[in-house]
Amino acid sequence: QQQHRLRARSECRIERLTAQQPNRRYESEAGVSEFWDRNNEEFQCAGVEAVRNEIHPKGLMLPHYNNVPQLVYIIRGQCSSLRPRRGIQGTVIPGCAETYESDQLTREKQRPIDRHQKIRRFREGDILALPAGVALWFYNDGEESAVSVSLLDIGNEANQLDQQFRNFFLAGESRRGERSPGEREQEGRGQQGQEGGDQGKRGKQKEVSNIFSGFDEQILAEAFNIDPEIARRLQGQDDQRGRIVRAERFQVVSHQWEDQQQQEEEGQHGRLNGLEETLCQVKLRENIGNPTRADVFNPRGGLISTLNSHKLPILNWLQLSAERGVLYKNAVLAPHWNKNAHCVMYVTRGSGRVQIVGNSGRSVFDGEVSEGQLIVVPQNFAVVKKASQQGLEWVAFKTRDNAISSPLAGRLSAIRAMPEDVLVNSYGISREDARSLKYNREELKVFGPGSRSQREDA
Amino acid sequence: QQQHRLRARSECRIERLTAQQPNRRYESEAGVSEFWDRNNEEFQCAGVEAVRNEIHPKGLMLPHYNNVPQLVYIIRGQCSSLRPRRGIQGTVIPGCAETYESDQLTREKQRPIDRHQKIRRFREGDILALPAGVALWFYNDGEESAVSVSLLDIGNEANQLDQQFRNFFLAGESRRGERSPGEREQEGRGQQGQEGGDQGKRGKQKEVSNIFSGFDEQILAEAFNIDPEIARRLQGQDDQRGRIVRAERFQVVSHQWEDQQQQEEEGQHGRLNGLEETLCQVKLRENIGNPTRADVFNPRGGLISTLNSHKLPILNWLQLSAERGVLYKNAVLAPHWNKNAHCVMYVTRGSGRVQIVGNSGRSVFDGEVSEGQLIVVPQNFAVVKKASQQGLEWVAFKTRDNAISSPLAGRLSAIRAMPEDVLVNSYGISREDARSLKYNREELKVFGPGSRSQREDA
């Protein structure tokens, strides 16, 4: 069954797409968050936003929940040491048991057992699929910064309110006359700040708005049955650290657990069995960085790895999917259209030329895209990519769990699927030319460079 | 699978929520209808409207259908007499057979059999789940007024037209230059009246707009094969009684049926079997007023009864659910957020203090709510409730069939589900304080008053 997503506006006049860097940057004690411009028309039309996070070593992204689901791609995380340390992610699913115990993690014998919900490792090449409304935190226990790019799916049906990304922090600095990023951003759109904007103009930007700070201190103390002093700590009244804080001491996982995680991952190749689907054990993570698991591979051209709900069932619930693509030097990705989804493409390495054509038959994008840039390809628009001398690598997020692309050239192309007589008459060409249109590219959809001349040589 | 609902506007700047009484009142011959202000931003953002109906004894709400599904909560209906009479509700489901016969209802031997579709009793504490587009009528055969509050789910996917509640009456006064409530209301929004507004200004308000009055009398007479005089009665040309009319003689149910209904209800505790789901027999009603069926109960704090699609399967189809809550004197409902739904809360008894906090970290509501007031809590906004000396009782309607709330304090809280190290580092507190945050409230989510001091005493 199909699912629905909301469309932002009754009309999207997409005259020109852009490949962009983030335009808002928030620095925290132990990391940086960079948001793409949500006012950009193509983001609004596709109903998405995007953010890139960098968590420094020992950085903890404070617990928070969002009003929309997100897909996170881990661009970089350390994986070189003997026992690679990467990152830890916690997801709090309401009603699930605290199934993890950490008493064995320490040699302080006096320390009592700490029970909490399941936590998960992440590493370079992982996609994390995170539902809306669940509390999340991230910790980097590696030795290098962990860098990720996230798609925030504003248009998702999980969000019942409006076309706006909302970030609810459970910790961090409280609002004392300063405005949240959302408010600054909204001013840019000529609107009043949200949720009480008149005190906004003064003060420096704060990137965290701890929801506890909106509650009465006494009620919090009563609700948690704690000392009012601790309630004030919940509200973050003296906190200046931002959304990613330095956590020197952070031992939530044992060596035994690490070993087991690693074994599981290694053994996991090929034995995904789809049985992990009960709500509390649901698998939220899958690696698409490993070239040996690619779905399309052409030794002359590159590879495509797809992650959809057949491989990671929660994607059916989120109605999202992802793809990792690698084009070698000068290789070409077949011109194609995305049949049932928008495609949000982030360049992870190298560069290439991308052309995108809309229903008017005009090019709406024709240019170089390079590492760190992101571009939105609207549903049904036709696109072709050609890698530069440096090659081109990307991760693409798609707004449907079973996103399907329809190639125009290559072995599975729409052109090849049509009778010769349709081509002969449509293009006014000879039967021989029609056959070359259909059969000159035997490759699937990742094409090696210069195959025409090569074929002629052969 | 998730379902979708429409969101009204591309941006909801929710700066301040309000607890409100209805602001439009329509009096009829045998009852009163009161609507909440549909122009209120929080109603529009949540895609809902609400109405409170009072049907006097012997009052019949005329047959009508709506463009949206509704949940009705029966606030008050007589249930004290030996054979309690309450109310009768009829739902006309297209294509279902007339399975009820009422010949045995009377001793006039000449009266022929009257066949009609299934009818249903309702009583205090019932939730009625009524689909869009089916014809409905209600009759009060009790000795006191029957009072109900309804959620009208404008944003529901069952409604394909626009974000407006539309009420189609099959009887009642015809339009003779007067305007329907919808029109008056729209003027309040500075818009032209709907469906021909220029003749509107004169005449008194009429609350019924009988659709038969829009058809040609001759065509109606031909379609029903009746005398044109009866067609004019269908059109309600002389009718001044409003939408709830007095029906002195109304005997559609027999004593035998009453007895059986009562038996069924009494026997029903605990034997809901979900087998009633064929279209024509589908169960549309469930009682949530009975404290013995509460899902959460704390003898010191109160109780919560939830009604979702597991208990009443049609709620899956409507994508709605409901909750009844009772907080005893000074008790607290855990601060929490509604993960996947808006929550529309109507106070049925008593009063209490409610605080609601948005993603900006500021309070968007902080005040007393009391009997008869209604407040919309947007999805993901955090809320805490504390009963007054009088206690606090409410019914809450939620815009998802499996609405989930995520408590911040108590036995199932997000805080307790996180490792101590996350809390220690997020709030800059000691390990001991982190443990008190996690474990000082052992209650689930309904908290007794003053438990902190109590614990300290213990």
Place this chain on the structure above:
Amino acid sequence: QQQHRLRARSECRIERLTAQQPNRRYESEAGVSEFWDRNNEEFQCAGVEAVRNEIHPKGLMLPHYNNVPQLVYIIRGQCSSLRPRRGIQGTVIPGCAETYESDQLTREKQRPIDRHQKIRRFREGDILALPAGVALWFYNDGEESAVSVSLLDIGNEANQLDQQFRNFFLAGESRRGERSPGEREQEGRGQQGQEGGDQGKRGKQKEVSNIFSGFDEQILAEAFNIDPEIARRLQGQDDQRGRIVRAERFQVVSHQWEDQQQQEEEGQHGRLNGLEETLCQVKLRENIGNPTRADVFNPRGGLISTLNSHKLPILNWLQLSAERGVLYKNAVLAPHWNKNAHCVMYVTRGSGRVQIVGNSGRSVFDGEVSEGQLIVVPQNFAVVKKASQQGLEWVAFKTRDNAISSPLAGRLSAIRAMPEDVLVNSYGISREDARSLKYNREELKVFGPGSRSQREDA
């Protein structure tokens, strides 16, 4: 499970509906396309557009895909000759194999095998259900023009972008400063042309915008591994033929295949088994023109044939259904409302009087509709139809796969389903009159003319 569709605007003030002819006409070498006015409020509120196509004999509608699903009704196609030739339709479903071979189609022994995807015959009375995003072409190998009317379901959840119909042609003339129909149309709405409008004012209207023309010629040549000259043909640089071109030589089907198709169709009566549902063999076509398959038949009044997902399973995926209606001279279709869908009615023959009433109780349409006119009946609005002396025939497209209408008169009417006491008290009529309201029409929903006088005679 229900599905969702998007509603165009937050408010639809439907004061007056209209029965319309198309208002935009595009002539091509071998056919004509006529679009209804998409700016009409009722189209926008229902989230639909409509087009009528006429393909001349030997006409080929060029390959294209749309951003929305469509239902096509074949109004006219030759079916009089001994071996009736009608039309051929090709649908390119991404990833499906080229399962058709056409080597046996010709006696030129040298001609190599041509493999392509499944193709399908269509004929008068067929409904074609065509998903969004798949490439389509149509050929008329009959001896008369093939005429069809299509519903384009803009509001369908398959479309993630905006409330606009987008047509992507894979062939045909390229854009050289001229504007697409979409652009002209948008100007009419006082907006700038889409996708780069400033060069629009000059030049004559072109109705095709070949997406290949937006790509770089060199990249196309490389992607297809073809000569740049063929790439230029793909781009249609010299093409002036429009969207329907003349294809003299077009032999994609063999006599054997024809024979088998015909047998299948004849044998098919009554043996639809629903087993064809794998993606590549999915059945996209069903005939509703044959009176012997009608669902409702009244020899004095006419017939109704319904096509929903029980008969054509792909309709569940598209969330659309269709109905063919025939009213004999002076017959009446019961007043009714469409419970869960909009209804887009196109008159295929004759004429009749239609009345439509909204929730205000006022008539929003009351007039003659005749062959070639189309009218949108919004969800829940009440409608009655009466054939003229010429009779009335129509095809109706509905925006839900299991569209349900609820009659107000006749054997399945809402009135008959209610107890007599409800009618007596609602309309202030006698018990006898209530019985005549319930029982005077024993016909289902297609009523013969003048049955009242007839009954009185009897």
